[in-house]
């Protein structure tokens with residue numbers, strides 16, 4: 001039986017002894033829901049993406065690296081806990097709609113949107129995200145839309161911030177587009193946590209070509225740790 005994504009993510013959050021991780025687990029009581037893990041090889045993955053994925057799966061064998069599961073939906077339970085913890089006002093979306101809601105980067109058909117897999121290095125405290133942008137992410141003809149790259153950077157930096165500090169939200173992103181990234185090509189995102197100041201987590205990354213000869217995009221993000229009881233709306 002497929003374990004829920006959240007259940008597979010939970011050990012990561014708690015294993016790093018993050019109070020946030022524990023709080024996130026206790027606050028969000030990861031309900032056991034069976035969901036498809038999208039961060040696994042699919043027929044739409046290119047040879048480059050599969051090769052890189054296999055290289056990183058090998059690195060996971062000694063436990064120094066960990067593949068991060070990635071599902072398309074939050075459970076209703078997590079929605080209830082998240083909104084109860086951080087949102088006082090009535091949230092416009094209804095609970096029954098949540099089961100249809102999808103995590104944006106996982107809302108495309110296989111191969112047409114964001115194909116990606118993230119790996120977390122416990123020792124180096126960084127994420128490597130292997131990414132292939134599909135045909136529905138086009139901006140200028142033949143190249144990826146800048147907003148698609150920002151989405152992926154937001155999600156990757158946000159995941160790093162979450163692993164470092166529990167439930168977070170993006171406060172600021174700054175992006176430099178250095179070279180256009182071709183549609184259907186593979187990019188590698190490397191993140192680093194630059195500093196933590198109170199509730200503020202400053203993380204940065206770049207997206208490089210597989211041969212590391214081209215830097216497509218650079219990004220920094222400021223993520224704010226959410227405080228249960230301090231409602232956002």
Ligand SMILES: CCCCC/C=C\C/C=C\C/C=C\C/C=C\CCCC(=O)SCCNC(=O)CCNC(=O)[C@H](O)C(C)(C)COP(=O)(O)OP(=O)(O)OC[C@H]1O[C@@H](n2cnc3c(N)ncnc32)[C@H](O)[C@@H]1OP(=O)(O)O
Nearest residue numbers: 154155158159162167168169170171172198200222224232
């Ligand atoms: C979220 C996880 C939930 C559980 C998920 C479980 C499993 C994971 C599964 C999938 C998820 C995968 C990845 C998740 C990670 C990321 C994905 C994307 C995340 C987003 O896509 S999320 C949507 C976009 N995001 C928003 O919708 C936020 C709107 N916003 C607000 O909700 C508030 O704005 C908030 C909460 C950010 C802060 O509000 P607040 O009241 O709590 O804090 P306050 O304002 O006091 O700021 C505290 C200190 O930050 C400084 N500060 C604030 N903003 C700044 C800025 N822009 N520039 C420079 N400094 C800034 C202040 O100056 C002060 O600094 P100082 O302490 O030094 O005075």
